[in-house]
Amino acid sequence: MLTSAAKLPEPFTAKLPIPPVKRPSRSTGDTDHYELTAREASMEILPGLRTPIMGYDGIFPGPTIKARKGRRTVVHYRNQLGVPTVMHLHGGHTPADSDGFPTDLVLPVAGGSGYADQAVGGTTSAGTRDYTYPVNQRAATLWYHDHRMGFTGPQVWRGLAGFFLITDDEEDELPLPRGDRDVPLMITDRAFEADGALRYPAMDPHLVSMPGIDAAHMNGAIGDVILVNGAPWPQLEVEAVRYRFRILNASNARRYELTLDPPAPLTQIGSDQGLLAAPVEHSTITVAPAERYDVIVDFSAYPSGSKVVLKNGDGNVMRFVVGRAATDDSAIPARLSSIEPLPRSAATTRPWMFRQGKVTSMGEETDGWIINGREFDPQRMDATPRLGDVEIWRFGSDGHHPVHVHLSPFQVISRNGGPPGPGDHGWKDTVDLSPHELVEVAIRFDDYDGRYLVHCHNLEHEDMAMMATFRVSR
Ligand code: C2O
Ligand code: CU
Ligand code: CU
Numbered sequence: 001m002l003t004s005a006a007k008l009p010e011p012f013t014a015k016l017p018i019p020p021v022k023r024p025s026r027s028t029g030d031t032d033h034y035e036l037t038a039r040e041a042s043m044e045i046l047p048g049l050r051t052p053i054m055g056y057d058g059i060f061p062g063p064t065i066k067a068r069k070g071r072r073t074v075v076h077y078r079n080q081l082g083v084p085t086v087m088h089l090h091g092g093h094t095p096a097d098s099d100g101f102p103t104d105l106v107l108p109v110a111g112g113s114g115y116a117d118q119a120v121g122g123t124t125s126a127g128t129r130d131y132t133y134p135v136n137q138r139a140a141t142l143w144y145h146d147h148r149m150g151f152t153g154p155q156v157w158r159g160l161a162g163f164f165l166i167t168d169d170e171e172d173e174l175p176l177p178r179g180d181r182d183v184p185l186m187i188t189d190r191a192f193e194a195d196g197a198l199r200y201p202a203m204d205p206h207l208v209s210m211p212g213i214d215a216a217h218m219n220g221a222i223g224d225v226i227l228v229n230g231a232p233w234p235q236l237e238v239e240a241v242r243y244r245f246r247i248l249n250a251s252n253a254r255r256y257e258l259t260l261d262p263p264a265p266l267t268q269i270g271s272d273q274g275l276l277a278a279p280v281e282h283s284t285i286t287v288a289p290a291e292r293y294d295v296i297v298d299f300s301a302y303p304s305g306s307k308v309v310l311k312n313g314d315g316n317v318m319r320f321v322v323g324r325a326a327t328d329d330s331a332i333p334a335r336l337s338s339i340e341p342l343p344r345s346a347a348t349t350r351p352w353m354f355r356q357g358k359v360t361s362m363g364e365e366t367d368g369w370i371i372n373g374r375e376f377d378p379q380r381m382d383a384t385p386r387l388g389d390v391e392i393w394r395f396g397s398d399g400h401h402p403v404h405v406h407l408s409p410f411q412v413i414s415r416n417g418g419p420p421g422p423g424d425h426g427w428k429d430t431v432d433l434s435p436h437e438l439v440e441v442a443i444r445f446d447d448y449d450g451r452y453l454v455h456c457h458n459l460e461h462e463d464m465a466m467m468a469t470f471r472v473s474r
Contacts, residue, residue: 001222002191002199008225009047011233012319019163019184019229022063031072034065036087038146038160039080045230049196053159054081054146060230061186061250062144062162069168073133079106084115085155087129088147089164090290090404091272091429093137096450099406100131102149102467103378118149121379136447138337138427139171140274141184141246141292149378153252153459154200157221159230161186161250170337171275177244177296177330183236184229184246187287187317189254191223199223201460218367220253220460228318235319240300241328244269247295249287252459255400255432256287256312264301264308267332270294273409273427275337280425288402288432290457291423296332300325339426342411342442347390350383352468354433354456355398359465368464369456375465381451383470390444393454397433401461404430406452407472410443430457445472 024032041058042050056062067073079085084107088100097104103122106129107115116124146152146160163184176182191199201217225232249256260266265281272292285293302308302322310317352371359368359375368375372382385391393410395403412424412431416438424431431439455467 001224002201003224004192004199005194006046006049006192006196009232011316012235013047014231014234016234016236016318017229017231019059019061019064019186022057022065025076031074032067033074033076035076035078036062037078037080038085043230045227046192046196046232049192051192051196051198053198054155055159056144056162060159060161062160064163064165064184065144067133067135067164067166069135069137069139069166071135073135075131075133076128077106077131078109078128079112080109082108083151083155084108084112084118084148085160086147087131087144089131089133089142089144091140091142092133092164093407093447094133095448096452098131098133099452100147101378101451101453102147102152105148135166137166138274139166139168140272141165141248141270141294143186143248143250145250150463153221153463156250156459157190157200157252158198163246163248165246174333174336175329175331176269177242181241181330182244182246184248185318186229186248186250187256188227188251189223190225190227192225217460218464220458222254226312226315226317233316233318235321237321237323238299239323239326240302240304241326242296242298242300242330242332245295245297247285247287247293249289249291251289253289255289255402256317257284258287258317259284259311260297261309261311262302262306264297266295266297268293268295268425269332269336271426272429276426277337277339278335279332280422282422286423286432288430288457289459290402290404290430291432293423300328342390342444344390344392344413344442347392347442348385349392349394351394351396352403352454353396354401354403354466369461369466371454371466371468374468376455376467378469380469381471382468384473385445385470387445387449387472387474390442393441393443395431395433395439395441397435397437399435400458401433401466402430402457403433403454404457405443405454407448408443408445410441412439412441414440448472449474
Protein backbone atom coordinates (compact mmCIF):
# COMPACT_ATOMS: atom_id res chain seq x y z
CA MET A 1 0.00 0.00 0.00
CA LEU A 2 1.12 3.54 -0.71
CA THR A 3 1.38 5.58 2.45
CA SER A 4 0.70 9.30 2.32
CA ALA A 5 3.33 11.78 3.43
CA ALA A 6 0.75 14.55 3.77
CA LYS A 7 -1.04 15.30 7.01
CA LEU A 8 -4.38 13.54 6.83
CA PRO A 9 -7.64 14.88 8.25
CA GLU A 10 -9.73 13.26 10.95
CA PRO A 11 -12.36 11.07 9.34
CA PHE A 12 -15.87 12.51 8.85
CA THR A 13 -14.80 16.15 8.90
CA ALA A 14 -15.38 16.71 5.18
CA LYS A 15 -18.88 17.07 3.81
CA LEU A 16 -19.85 14.61 1.07
CA PRO A 17 -19.63 16.45 -2.27
CA ILE A 18 -22.20 15.64 -4.94
CA PRO A 19 -20.77 15.92 -8.47
CA PRO A 20 -22.67 18.57 -10.46
CA VAL A 21 -25.06 17.34 -13.14
CA LYS A 22 -23.89 18.49 -16.54
CA ARG A 23 -26.29 20.52 -18.68
CA PRO A 24 -26.52 19.75 -22.38
CA SER A 25 -25.09 22.52 -24.55
CA ARG A 26 -28.06 21.90 -26.82
CA SER A 27 -30.82 19.37 -27.34
CA THR A 28 -32.43 18.51 -30.62
CA GLY A 29 -35.39 16.17 -31.30
CA ASP A 30 -33.73 12.97 -30.15
CA THR A 31 -30.22 14.00 -29.13
CA ASP A 32 -28.54 15.74 -26.22
CA HIS A 33 -25.16 17.34 -26.87
CA TYR A 34 -22.51 17.94 -24.22
CA GLU A 35 -19.21 19.77 -24.34
CA LEU A 36 -16.70 18.07 -22.08
CA THR A 37 -13.09 19.20 -21.64
CA ALA A 38 -10.31 17.26 -19.96
CA ARG A 39 -7.93 19.70 -18.34
CA GLU A 40 -5.53 20.26 -15.50
CA ALA A 41 -6.80 21.89 -12.35
CA SER A 42 -6.12 21.86 -8.67
CA MET A 43 -8.54 21.16 -5.87
CA GLU A 44 -8.52 21.05 -2.10
CA ILE A 45 -8.89 17.39 -1.20
CA LEU A 46 -6.89 17.48 2.04
CA PRO A 47 -7.51 20.52 4.23
CA GLY A 48 -5.19 23.41 3.44
CA LEU A 49 -3.40 21.63 0.57
CA ARG A 50 -3.85 21.94 -3.18
CA THR A 51 -3.85 18.74 -5.23
CA PRO A 52 -3.09 19.03 -8.94
CA ILE A 53 -5.52 16.84 -10.87
CA MET A 54 -6.54 15.91 -14.38
CA GLY A 55 -10.27 16.45 -14.45
CA TYR A 56 -13.18 16.34 -16.87
CA ASP A 57 -14.19 20.00 -16.85
CA GLY A 58 -11.39 20.42 -14.30
CA ILE A 59 -13.15 18.59 -11.47
CA PHE A 60 -12.90 15.19 -9.78
CA PRO A 61 -15.23 13.37 -10.00
CA GLY A 62 -16.14 14.75 -13.39
CA PRO A 63 -19.64 16.13 -13.91
CA THR A 64 -22.47 13.60 -13.88
CA ILE A 65 -24.05 13.06 -17.27
CA LYS A 66 -27.72 12.06 -17.10
CA ALA A 67 -29.04 10.29 -20.14
CA ARG A 68 -32.45 8.98 -21.03
CA LYS A 69 -32.98 5.62 -22.68
CA GLY A 70 -33.94 6.23 -26.31
CA ARG A 71 -32.26 9.65 -26.52
CA ARG A 72 -28.86 9.79 -28.14
CA THR A 73 -26.07 11.45 -26.16
CA VAL A 74 -23.19 13.08 -28.03
CA VAL A 75 -20.15 14.14 -26.06
CA HIS A 76 -18.03 16.72 -27.86
CA TYR A 77 -14.81 15.96 -26.09
CA ARG A 78 -11.79 18.23 -25.98
CA ASN A 79 -8.39 17.23 -24.63
CA GLN A 80 -6.68 20.23 -23.10
CA LEU A 81 -4.23 18.07 -21.15
CA GLY A 82 -0.60 17.67 -22.15
CA VAL A 83 -0.96 13.96 -22.87
CA PRO A 84 -3.15 11.83 -25.15
CA THR A 85 -6.43 10.60 -23.67
CA VAL A 86 -9.21 8.23 -24.66
CA MET A 87 -12.71 8.55 -23.27
CA HIS A 88 -14.65 5.35 -22.58
CA LEU A 89 -18.21 4.96 -21.35
CA HIS A 90 -17.98 1.98 -19.01
CA GLY A 91 -21.05 -0.20 -19.40
CA GLY A 92 -22.12 1.61 -22.52
CA HIS A 93 -23.68 -0.35 -25.37
CA THR A 94 -21.68 1.70 -27.81
CA PRO A 95 -20.72 1.46 -31.49
CA ALA A 96 -17.02 0.60 -31.81
CA ASP A 97 -15.86 3.97 -33.15
CA SER A 98 -17.19 5.72 -30.02
CA ASP A 99 -16.19 3.05 -27.49
CA GLY A 100 -12.77 4.49 -26.73
CA PHE A 101 -10.40 1.83 -28.03
CA PRO A 102 -7.11 2.37 -26.11
CA THR A 103 -5.19 3.45 -29.20
CA ASP A 104 -7.95 5.68 -30.62
CA LEU A 105 -6.11 8.63 -29.14
CA VAL A 106 -7.39 12.13 -28.68
CA LEU A 107 -4.13 14.07 -28.89
CA PRO A 108 -3.54 17.18 -26.81
CA VAL A 109 -5.08 20.30 -28.36
CA ALA A 110 -1.68 21.94 -28.12
CA GLY A 111 1.30 20.17 -29.69
CA GLY A 112 -0.05 16.63 -29.68
CA SER A 113 1.52 15.44 -32.92
CA GLY A 114 4.55 14.03 -31.10
CA TYR A 115 2.31 11.34 -29.68
CA ALA A 116 0.80 10.25 -33.00
CA ASP A 117 2.99 7.12 -33.24
CA GLN A 118 1.42 5.78 -30.03
CA ALA A 119 -1.84 5.15 -31.89
CA VAL A 120 -0.74 1.60 -32.83
CA GLY A 121 -3.58 0.04 -34.80
CA GLY A 122 -5.83 2.93 -33.82
CA THR A 123 -6.74 6.43 -34.90
CA THR A 124 -5.70 9.87 -33.80
CA SER A 125 -7.90 12.92 -33.42
CA ALA A 126 -6.31 16.32 -33.16
CA GLY A 127 -7.52 17.71 -29.85
CA THR A 128 -11.23 16.93 -30.10
CA ARG A 129 -13.45 13.97 -30.81
CA ASP A 130 -17.19 13.36 -30.77
CA TYR A 131 -18.36 10.29 -28.91
CA THR A 132 -21.88 9.19 -29.83
CA TYR A 133 -23.85 7.05 -27.41
CA PRO A 134 -27.17 5.73 -28.76
CA VAL A 135 -28.39 4.93 -25.20
CA ASN A 136 -30.58 2.08 -26.38
CA GLN A 137 -30.05 0.34 -23.04
CA ARG A 138 -31.91 0.08 -19.75
CA ALA A 139 -31.55 2.43 -16.79
CA ALA A 140 -28.23 1.87 -15.05
CA THR A 141 -25.38 3.48 -13.17
CA LEU A 142 -22.56 3.78 -15.70
CA TRP A 143 -19.38 5.79 -15.54
CA TYR A 144 -16.91 7.31 -17.95
CA HIS A 145 -13.17 7.29 -17.56
CA ASP A 146 -9.88 7.49 -19.39
CA HIS A 147 -8.70 4.41 -21.34
CA ARG A 148 -5.35 5.35 -22.90
CA MET A 149 -3.20 2.30 -23.64
CA GLY A 150 -0.54 1.84 -20.97
CA PHE A 151 -1.57 4.94 -19.01
CA THR A 152 -5.13 4.32 -17.83
CA GLY A 153 -3.97 3.70 -14.24
CA PRO A 154 -2.10 6.99 -13.73
CA GLN A 155 -4.63 9.07 -15.69
CA VAL A 156 -7.67 7.78 -13.80
CA TRP A 157 -5.72 8.09 -10.53
CA ARG A 158 -5.24 11.79 -11.31
CA GLY A 159 -8.97 12.23 -11.66
CA LEU A 160 -10.37 11.25 -15.07
CA ALA A 161 -13.62 9.57 -13.98
CA GLY A 162 -17.28 10.61 -13.74
CA PHE A 163 -20.80 9.19 -13.47
CA PHE A 164 -23.08 8.59 -16.45
CA LEU A 165 -26.58 7.72 -15.25
CA ILE A 166 -29.24 6.32 -17.54
CA THR A 167 -32.91 6.55 -16.61
CA ASP A 168 -35.92 4.95 -18.29
CA ASP A 169 -39.70 4.54 -17.93
CA GLU A 170 -39.49 1.15 -16.22
CA GLU A 171 -37.38 2.56 -13.39
CA ASP A 172 -39.41 5.79 -13.17
CA GLU A 173 -42.54 3.78 -12.43
CA LEU A 174 -41.01 2.25 -9.31
CA PRO A 175 -41.42 4.06 -5.96
CA LEU A 176 -37.65 4.19 -5.32
CA PRO A 177 -36.07 7.07 -3.41
CA ARG A 178 -35.36 10.00 -5.75
CA GLY A 179 -34.11 13.55 -5.83
CA ASP A 180 -31.55 14.19 -3.12
CA ARG A 181 -32.34 10.77 -1.69
CA ASP A 182 -30.73 9.18 -4.76
CA VAL A 183 -27.03 9.66 -4.11
CA PRO A 184 -24.09 8.58 -6.28
CA LEU A 185 -21.05 7.44 -4.27
CA MET A 186 -17.81 7.14 -6.19
CA ILE A 187 -15.35 5.38 -3.91
CA THR A 188 -11.64 5.65 -4.67
CA ASP A 189 -8.43 5.32 -2.71
CA ARG A 190 -5.45 7.61 -3.16
CA ALA A 191 -2.15 8.53 -1.51
CA PHE A 192 -0.69 12.01 -1.17
CA GLU A 193 2.75 13.63 -1.10
CA ALA A 194 3.49 16.09 1.72
CA ASP A 195 2.49 19.01 -0.52
CA GLY A 196 -0.86 17.46 -1.41
CA ALA A 197 0.13 16.07 -4.82
CA LEU A 198 -1.17 12.62 -5.65
CA ARG A 199 1.38 9.89 -5.08
CA TYR A 200 1.46 7.16 -7.71
CA PRO A 201 3.70 4.06 -7.49
CA ALA A 202 5.88 4.44 -10.57
CA MET A 203 6.90 7.86 -9.32
CA ASP A 204 7.81 6.64 -5.87
CA PRO A 205 11.58 6.01 -5.86
CA HIS A 206 11.45 3.96 -2.64
CA LEU A 207 9.32 1.31 -4.25
CA VAL A 208 11.11 0.90 -7.54
CA SER A 209 12.67 -2.52 -7.77
CA MET A 210 13.09 -2.80 -11.52
CA PRO A 211 13.16 -0.28 -14.30
CA GLY A 212 9.76 1.18 -14.91
CA ILE A 213 7.84 -1.32 -12.84
CA ASP A 214 7.76 -1.77 -9.10
CA ALA A 215 6.06 -4.04 -6.63
CA ALA A 216 3.21 -1.69 -5.76
CA HIS A 217 2.61 -1.08 -9.43
CA MET A 218 2.68 -4.82 -10.10
CA ASN A 219 -0.22 -5.57 -7.79
CA GLY A 220 -2.07 -2.36 -8.48
CA ALA A 221 -1.99 1.07 -6.88
CA ILE A 222 -3.62 1.09 -3.44
CA GLY A 223 -3.69 4.24 -1.35
CA ASP A 224 -4.22 4.85 2.35
CA VAL A 225 -6.89 7.54 1.98
CA ILE A 226 -10.45 6.63 1.02
CA LEU A 227 -12.25 9.31 -0.97
CA VAL A 228 -15.97 9.38 -1.65
CA ASN A 229 -16.87 11.73 -4.50
CA GLY A 230 -13.37 13.15 -4.09
CA ALA A 231 -13.51 13.91 -0.35
CA PRO A 232 -11.60 12.00 2.34
CA TRP A 233 -13.86 9.88 4.63
CA PRO A 234 -16.72 12.35 4.29
CA GLN A 235 -19.96 12.70 6.18
CA LEU A 236 -23.53 13.06 4.91
CA GLU A 237 -26.50 14.25 6.93
CA VAL A 238 -29.55 12.18 6.11
CA GLU A 239 -33.19 12.18 7.16
CA ALA A 240 -34.55 9.08 8.86
CA VAL A 241 -35.92 7.70 5.60
CA ARG A 242 -34.89 5.41 2.76
CA TYR A 243 -32.01 6.46 0.53
CA ARG A 244 -30.73 5.00 -2.67
CA PHE A 245 -26.95 4.89 -2.99
CA ARG A 246 -25.32 4.20 -6.33
CA ILE A 247 -22.03 2.75 -5.18
CA LEU A 248 -19.25 2.74 -7.75
CA ASN A 249 -15.81 1.43 -6.97
CA ALA A 250 -13.69 3.64 -9.22
CA SER A 251 -10.47 2.65 -7.46
CA ASN A 252 -7.55 1.46 -9.54
CA ALA A 253 -7.05 -1.79 -7.66
CA ARG A 254 -8.69 -1.85 -4.23
CA ARG A 255 -11.74 -3.98 -3.48
CA TYR A 256 -14.06 -3.06 -0.64
CA GLU A 257 -16.03 -5.15 1.86
CA LEU A 258 -18.74 -2.71 2.79
CA THR A 259 -20.92 -2.91 5.89
CA LEU A 260 -22.90 -0.47 8.00
CA ASP A 261 -21.97 0.09 11.63
CA PRO A 262 -24.22 -0.18 13.66
CA PRO A 263 -25.42 -2.91 11.32
CA ALA A 264 -28.37 -2.55 8.99
CA PRO A 265 -29.08 -4.29 5.73
CA LEU A 266 -27.78 -3.00 2.42
CA THR A 267 -30.67 -3.88 0.15
CA GLN A 268 -29.37 -4.27 -3.36
CA ILE A 269 -31.77 -3.22 -6.11
CA GLY A 270 -29.35 -2.89 -9.00
CA SER A 271 -26.00 -4.04 -10.30
CA ASP A 272 -23.62 -2.85 -13.04
CA GLN A 273 -26.30 -2.90 -15.70
CA GLY A 274 -29.42 -1.80 -13.87
CA LEU A 275 -32.25 -3.20 -11.82
CA LEU A 276 -32.26 -6.72 -10.44
CA ALA A 277 -35.36 -8.87 -10.84
CA ALA A 278 -35.96 -8.61 -7.09
CA PRO A 279 -34.17 -6.91 -4.19
CA VAL A 280 -31.40 -8.82 -2.40
CA GLU A 281 -30.50 -8.09 1.22
CA HIS A 282 -26.83 -8.11 2.13
CA SER A 283 -25.07 -7.49 5.41
CA THR A 284 -21.80 -7.05 3.48
CA ILE A 285 -21.17 -6.24 -0.13
CA THR A 286 -17.86 -6.88 -1.83
CA VAL A 287 -17.24 -4.34 -4.55
CA ALA A 288 -14.37 -4.95 -6.96
CA PRO A 289 -12.91 -2.19 -9.15
CA ALA A 290 -15.46 -0.88 -11.70
CA GLU A 291 -18.41 -2.73 -10.19
CA ARG A 292 -21.59 -0.87 -9.24
CA TYR A 293 -24.10 -1.70 -6.52
CA ASP A 294 -27.35 0.20 -6.25
CA VAL A 295 -28.51 -0.22 -2.66
CA ILE A 296 -31.29 1.09 -0.46
CA VAL A 297 -30.53 1.96 3.16
CA ASP A 298 -33.47 2.60 5.47
CA PHE A 299 -32.25 5.11 8.05
CA SER A 300 -35.60 5.02 9.86
CA ALA A 301 -34.24 1.86 11.49
CA TYR A 302 -31.86 4.09 13.50
CA PRO A 303 -32.76 6.51 16.31
CA SER A 304 -32.44 10.14 15.32
CA GLY A 305 -28.94 11.43 16.04
CA SER A 306 -27.32 8.09 15.21
CA LYS A 307 -23.94 8.09 13.53
CA VAL A 308 -23.74 5.28 11.03
CA VAL A 309 -20.39 4.44 9.52
CA LEU A 310 -19.99 2.82 6.15
CA LYS A 311 -17.03 0.56 6.87
CA ASN A 312 -14.59 -1.24 4.63
CA GLY A 313 -13.63 -4.19 6.81
CA ASP A 314 -12.18 -2.47 9.89
CA GLY A 315 -11.50 0.77 8.03
CA ASN A 316 -13.74 3.74 7.38
CA VAL A 317 -15.30 4.89 4.14
CA MET A 318 -17.79 7.56 5.20
CA ARG A 319 -20.37 8.39 7.86
CA PHE A 320 -24.08 9.20 7.88
CA VAL A 321 -25.65 11.32 10.58
CA VAL A 322 -29.31 10.45 10.92
CA GLY A 323 -31.66 13.39 11.42
CA ARG A 324 -35.38 13.50 12.07
CA ALA A 325 -38.08 11.30 10.69
CA ALA A 326 -39.61 12.73 7.53
CA THR A 327 -42.32 11.69 5.14
CA ASP A 328 -41.18 8.88 2.95
CA ASP A 329 -43.34 7.70 0.10
CA SER A 330 -40.64 5.41 -1.24
CA ALA A 331 -40.78 1.63 -1.06
CA ILE A 332 -38.71 -1.30 -2.16
CA PRO A 333 -40.98 -3.27 -4.48
CA ALA A 334 -40.70 -7.05 -4.22
CA ARG A 335 -40.45 -7.16 -7.97
CA LEU A 336 -38.17 -4.67 -9.70
CA SER A 337 -37.70 -5.84 -13.24
CA SER A 338 -37.71 -8.96 -15.35
CA ILE A 339 -34.47 -10.55 -16.38
CA GLU A 340 -34.72 -13.15 -19.12
CA PRO A 341 -32.00 -15.75 -18.74
CA LEU A 342 -29.88 -15.96 -21.90
CA PRO A 343 -30.26 -19.27 -23.73
CA ARG A 344 -27.19 -21.44 -23.24
CA SER A 345 -27.73 -24.42 -25.49
CA ALA A 346 -25.54 -24.48 -28.60
CA ALA A 347 -23.50 -21.59 -27.29
CA THR A 348 -19.78 -21.54 -28.06
CA THR A 349 -17.60 -21.71 -24.95
CA ARG A 350 -14.49 -19.56 -24.88
CA PRO A 351 -11.82 -19.80 -22.19
CA TRP A 352 -10.06 -16.66 -21.00
CA MET A 353 -7.21 -17.29 -18.56
CA PHE A 354 -6.01 -14.28 -16.55
CA ARG A 355 -2.58 -14.73 -14.97
CA GLN A 356 0.84 -13.30 -14.32
CA GLY A 357 3.38 -13.63 -17.14
CA LYS A 358 6.15 -12.03 -19.11
CA VAL A 359 5.44 -8.91 -21.11
CA THR A 360 7.65 -6.61 -23.13
CA SER A 361 8.07 -3.12 -21.78
CA MET A 362 10.37 -0.64 -23.46
CA GLY A 363 12.02 -3.45 -25.41
CA GLU A 364 12.73 -5.57 -22.34
CA GLU A 365 11.03 -8.64 -20.94
CA THR A 366 9.55 -7.96 -17.58
CA ASP A 367 6.80 -9.22 -15.30
CA GLY A 368 3.30 -8.27 -16.24
CA TRP A 369 -0.18 -9.68 -16.60
CA ILE A 370 -1.48 -11.66 -19.55
CA ILE A 371 -4.62 -13.32 -20.93
CA ASN A 372 -4.48 -16.76 -22.55
CA GLY A 373 -0.68 -16.58 -22.47
CA ARG A 374 -0.44 -13.37 -24.45
CA GLU A 375 -0.01 -9.70 -23.68
CA PHE A 376 -2.31 -7.10 -25.18
CA ASP A 377 -1.73 -6.35 -28.84
CA PRO A 378 -4.09 -3.75 -30.30
CA GLN A 379 -3.48 -5.15 -33.77
CA ARG A 380 -4.39 -8.76 -33.01
CA MET A 381 -7.93 -10.15 -32.74
CA ASP A 382 -8.25 -12.63 -29.92
CA ALA A 383 -11.85 -13.69 -30.51
CA THR A 384 -14.41 -13.19 -33.26
CA PRO A 385 -17.97 -13.73 -31.99
CA ARG A 386 -20.79 -13.27 -34.50
CA LEU A 387 -23.41 -10.59 -34.18
CA GLY A 388 -26.51 -11.98 -32.48
CA ASP A 389 -24.74 -15.00 -30.99
CA VAL A 390 -24.81 -16.03 -27.35
CA GLU A 391 -21.49 -17.36 -26.06
CA ILE A 392 -20.33 -18.77 -22.75
CA TRP A 393 -17.17 -17.04 -21.62
CA ARG A 394 -15.19 -18.98 -19.04
CA PHE A 395 -12.87 -16.77 -17.00
CA GLY A 396 -10.04 -18.36 -15.03
CA SER A 397 -7.53 -16.63 -12.80
CA ASP A 398 -4.34 -17.05 -10.84
CA GLY A 399 -5.17 -14.14 -8.52
CA HIS A 400 -7.74 -11.42 -7.94
CA HIS A 401 -8.90 -10.02 -11.26
CA PRO A 402 -12.04 -7.94 -11.86
CA VAL A 403 -12.85 -8.89 -15.45
CA HIS A 404 -14.72 -6.42 -17.63
CA VAL A 405 -16.20 -6.87 -21.10
CA HIS A 406 -17.05 -3.93 -23.35
CA LEU A 407 -20.22 -3.64 -25.47
CA SER A 408 -22.35 -6.45 -24.06
CA PRO A 409 -23.75 -7.05 -20.60
CA PHE A 410 -23.59 -10.61 -19.34
CA GLN A 411 -25.15 -12.96 -16.80
CA VAL A 412 -23.00 -14.94 -14.36
CA ILE A 413 -24.04 -18.58 -14.61
CA SER A 414 -21.54 -20.40 -12.39
CA ARG A 415 -18.56 -20.13 -10.05
CA ASN A 416 -16.27 -23.15 -9.87
CA GLY A 417 -19.07 -25.27 -11.29
CA GLY A 418 -21.41 -24.19 -8.48
CA PRO A 419 -24.02 -21.46 -8.34
CA PRO A 420 -23.17 -17.76 -8.86
CA GLY A 421 -22.07 -15.73 -5.83
CA PRO A 422 -24.07 -13.28 -3.71
CA GLY A 423 -22.92 -10.31 -5.80
CA ASP A 424 -23.58 -11.90 -9.18
CA HIS A 425 -27.28 -11.05 -9.57
CA GLY A 426 -28.70 -9.30 -12.59
CA TRP A 427 -26.95 -7.98 -15.67
CA LYS A 428 -23.26 -7.33 -15.13
CA ASP A 429 -20.38 -5.89 -17.12
CA THR A 430 -17.62 -6.60 -14.59
CA VAL A 431 -17.16 -9.78 -12.57
CA ASP A 432 -14.70 -10.31 -9.77
CA LEU A 433 -12.48 -13.38 -9.91
CA SER A 434 -10.82 -14.72 -6.78
CA PRO A 435 -7.56 -16.67 -7.02
CA HIS A 436 -7.95 -19.95 -8.92
CA GLU A 437 -11.58 -19.36 -9.61
CA LEU A 438 -13.47 -20.34 -12.73
CA VAL A 439 -16.43 -18.10 -13.52
CA GLU A 440 -18.77 -18.71 -16.43
CA VAL A 441 -20.89 -15.97 -17.92
CA ALA A 442 -23.42 -15.98 -20.75
CA ILE A 443 -23.09 -13.05 -23.13
CA ARG A 444 -24.86 -12.01 -26.32
CA PHE A 445 -23.36 -9.76 -28.97
CA ASP A 446 -26.09 -7.43 -30.13
CA ASP A 447 -26.47 -4.46 -32.46
CA TYR A 448 -22.91 -3.38 -33.19
CA ASP A 449 -20.04 -5.04 -34.99
CA GLY A 450 -16.41 -4.05 -34.71
CA ARG A 451 -13.53 -4.17 -32.33
CA TYR A 452 -13.94 -4.26 -28.54
CA LEU A 453 -12.08 -5.22 -25.38
CA VAL A 454 -12.09 -7.69 -22.57
CA HIS A 455 -9.68 -6.84 -19.76
CA CYS A 456 -8.82 -6.85 -16.10
CA HIS A 457 -10.11 -3.67 -14.44
CA ASN A 458 -7.29 -3.57 -11.95
CA LEU A 459 -5.94 -0.61 -13.89
CA GLU A 460 -2.29 -1.43 -13.30
CA HIS A 461 -2.90 -4.98 -14.53
CA GLU A 462 -4.68 -3.50 -17.53
CA ASP A 463 -1.76 -1.16 -18.24
CA MET A 464 0.64 -4.09 -17.88
CA ALA A 465 -1.07 -5.81 -20.80
CA MET A 466 -3.95 -7.78 -19.22
CA MET A 467 -6.30 -6.87 -22.02
CA ALA A 468 -7.51 -8.63 -25.17
CA THR A 469 -9.54 -7.71 -28.21
CA PHE A 470 -12.58 -9.29 -29.78
CA ARG A 471 -14.18 -8.43 -33.07
CA VAL A 472 -17.90 -8.84 -33.46
CA SER A 473 -18.58 -9.76 -37.07
CA ARG A 474 -21.70 -9.83 -39.16
CU1 C2O B 1 -14.06 0.71 -17.29
CU2 C2O B 1 -12.39 -0.97 -20.54
O1 C2O B 1 -13.19 -0.10 -18.95
CU1 CU C 1 -15.86 -0.60 -20.21
CU1 CU D 1 -5.95 -8.35 -12.79
